[in-house]
Amino acid sequence: MSKIIVAATPVVGHTGPLLRIAGHLAGLGHEVLFLGGSRFAAQAAAANCAFRALPGAADYDDRDLAASFPERERVPVGPERLAWDAMHIFGDPAPAQLDELRRILRDFPATAVVYDSLFLGGVALSLDRKADYRPLMVAVSTFPLMLGSRDTAPFGPGLLPPVNEQERAAYAALADRLAELGRPVTDHLRRTFATAGVALPEGERARVFAEAADHFLQLTVPGFEYPRSDLPGNVRFVGGLPIAAARDEELPEWWPELETVRAQGRRVVVVTQGTVANGDLTALVVPTLRALAGREDLLVVAATARRDGVQLLTAALPGLPRNSRAAGYVPFTALLPHADLLISNGGYGGVHTALGYGVPLVIAAESEDKPEVAARVEWSGSGLNLRTGRPTVESLAAAVNQVLADPSYRDRAEALRAELADHRALDVIADLVSGSG
Template identity: 60%
Template sequence: MSRILVAATPVSGHHAPLLRIASHLAQAGHEVVFLGGARFAEEVRAAGPEFRALPAEADYDDRDFSARFPERETIPAGPAQIMWDIMHVFGDPTAAQCRALKDVLADFPATAVIHDNLFLGGLTLALAEEKGHRPTGFSVGITPLSVESRDTAPHGLGLLPPADDAQREQYAAIAARMAEMREPLVDHLRACFAAAGATLPEGPLGRNLIGAADVFVQLTVEGFEYARSDMPANVRFVGAIPIPAAAGQEQPAWWPELLRAREEGRRIVVTTQGTLANTDLARLVIPTVRVLADRPDVLVVAATGRPDAADQFAAALPAVPGNAIVAGFVPFSALLPLADVLVTNGGYGGTQAALGHGVPLVLGGDTEDKPEVAARVEWTGTGVNLRTAAPSDEALRAAVDTVLDSPSYRERATALAKEYAAHDALATIDALVRASDR
C-alpha cells in the first residue's frame, strides 16, 4: 500500500471530490493524509484520512467569499472575474500551499500527491524537482479541461468548437487578443510560482498548468469533452465521482409528496444554483419556481442549499406555489434518478452528476467555469444553454418546455450516462496511484 497526500482548495466544489478520492483510498488500505480547509476538519476525519489544516494564508471560508476577497465583488462576472480569481483566489496562496505540502511530507513521506487542478502549490512541487526525487503528482480536473488547441475555441468564453477553417482563424485572432489581455495574469502567476521555488514554463497557460502534473485526472468522460488532436499525453478521463448517499440520512419530510407526483405521472423539475453562486436565489431558482407555477403537470423541487431560502422566497413571491417544494439540503443521489430535467447555473460536479443519471439540463450561469460547462452541454445535445445567468421568464420557461417536450435531450443524456456507467473513477485513480508506486 502507498502513502498518499491529498490536498484541496478550501472551496466546497473542490474539496468534496478530493475528499471522496481520499476516503476511497483510505478504505482501500492506503495511508492517507488530507490537507485542506480548517472548516472541513471533522468531515475529513469522519471519512477516514488523517487531517492537516492549510495555513491561514491559504485558507478561507467559501461560504463568505466577500470576507476574504472583498474586491471580488467589484469585478464583473465573465473573463475579468475568472482572471481575477486565478490571480488571487488560486494564485496568491500558491507559496503557502507549497510550504504546507513540504511540511506534511517532512514527517509523512508520501509517494503520491493528489490535488485539485487549481491547487497550484501542488504544481510548484512537481515543477521544482525532477521526477524520482519527489512524489508522483496527480492533478484532478474538477473544472472543464482548459488545454488550448486549434480544435477548440479560446477557453473561458463558452464558445463551441470551430466549425470550419474560417472560424478557426477567427478564434485564433480572439485567442491572440486574450493572450495580450492575460499578460498581467501570467506575470502574476510567474511571481507566485517563483515565491514557491518553481518556474512557470513558457507557452500557453492552460496547457502548462495541465502538463506540469505527472498525471492529469479529468473527472468526466471523453464524450463530454471536446476532442483535441493535440491532447496532452498525461490526461486521463476517468468518469465522474458519484455523489454518495449520506449514511443514516433520513429522507426529508416532503419526500412522499415527490414520490406521489412521480406516480401520478407529473414531471419533476429540479432547480439549483449549486454551493458557491447561490447567494441570490432570485437569479435562477426563484424564477424557475415562478414561471412553472401554473403547471399542474410539473412538480418543482428547489434545492437551495441555503438556510435562508424561505426568507428569500418570501421576499420574492407572495407564496410558494402549490406545485413547488423549497428545500435546503437535498439528497441528490436519491433525487436525480427521479428528475426529468435539472435547471442549474452549471457547476461542473452537479452537471456531471445529472448526466451520470441521464438527466438533461437547462443551464444559466456566468461565473467561474459555468459558461464552459453550459457550452459542453449544448455541444453534446444534452440540454439548453440559456447563455445568461439572468434569463427572462419567457426564455426560461421556453427552455424548460423544450427539454421536457423534445425526446432528443433525454436520449442524448441517457446515451452519455451509459458512458459514465462504464467508468469507475475512484477505482481508476487507485489503480493509477498503485502503478506510479512501482
C-alpha cells in the same frame, strides 16, 4: 500499502471530490493525509484520513470570500473576475501550499500526491526540478478542461468548437487577444512561483499546469468534452466520481409526493443555483417558479442548498405557486432519480450528478467556469444553454417545454449516463498511486 497526500484548494467544489478520493484510498488501506481548509477537518476525519490545515492566509473560507478577499467585490463578474481569482484566490496561496507540502514530506514520505488541479502548490512541486525527492504527482480536474487547442474555442466565453476554417481562424485570433489580455495574470503567477523558488515555464498557462503533472485526470467522459487532436499524452478522461449514497437527512414533509407524481401523469422539474451562488435566488430559482406556475402537469422542486433557503425564497416570492415545493438541503442522490429535468446554473459536479441519472438539463450560467459547462451541455445534446445567468420567465418556460417535448435530450443524457457508468475514476486513481496504473 502507500503513504499518500491528497491536497485541495479550500473551495467546496474542489475539496469535495478530493475528499471522496482520499476516503476511497484510505478505505483500501493506504495511509492518507489530507491537506486542505480547516473547515473540512471533520470531513477528513470521517474519511479516515489524517488532516493538516493549510497555513495562514491560504486557509480561507469560501463561504465568505468577501471576508478574505474584500477587494474582489469591486471586480466585475466575468473575465475580469476570473483573472482576479486566478491571481489571488488560486495563485497567491501557492508558495504557502508548496511550503506545507515540503514540510509534510519531511515527516511523511508519501509516494504520491493527489491534488486538485488548481491547487497550485501541487503544480509548483511538480515543476520543482531542484527537489531532492518528488513523489508521483496526480492532478485531478474538477471543472471543464481548460487546455487551448486548434480544435476548440478559447476557454472562458463558453463558445462551441469551430465548424469550419473561418471559425477556426476567428478563434485563433481571439485566443491571441485573450492571451495578451491574460499576460498580467501569467506574469503575476510567474512572480508568485518565483518567490517559492520555482520557475513557471513559458507557454499557455493551462497547458503548462496540466503537463507538469505525471498524470492529469479529467473527471468526465469523452462524450462530455470536446475532442482535441493535440491533447497532451498525460491527460486522461476517467469519468465522474461515483454518486455518493444519500446521507441520513430529514426529508421535507412533501417528499412522499415524489413517489406518486408519475402515477398522476405529472413530471418533476428540479431547479437549483448550486451550493455557492445561491445568495440571490431571484437569478434563477424565482423566475423558474414563476415560469412554471399553473402547470398542473409539473411538480417543481426548488432545491436552495441553504439552511435558510426556504425563508429566502418565500421572502422573494410570497406565496409559492401551488405546483411548487421548496427545500433547504436535500440530497440530490435521493431527489434526482425522481427528476425529469434539472434547471441549474451549471456547476460541473451537479451537472455530472444529473447526467449520472440520465436527467437532461437547462443551464443558466454566468460566472466562473459555468458558461463552459453550459456550452458542453449544449454540444453534447443533453440539454439547453440559455447563455445568461438571469434568464427571463418567458425563456425558461420555452426551454422547459422544448426539453420535455423532445426525447432527444433525454436520450443523450441516458447515453452519457451509460458512458459515465463504464468509467471507474476511483479505480484508476487507486491503480496509479499503487504503481499499477
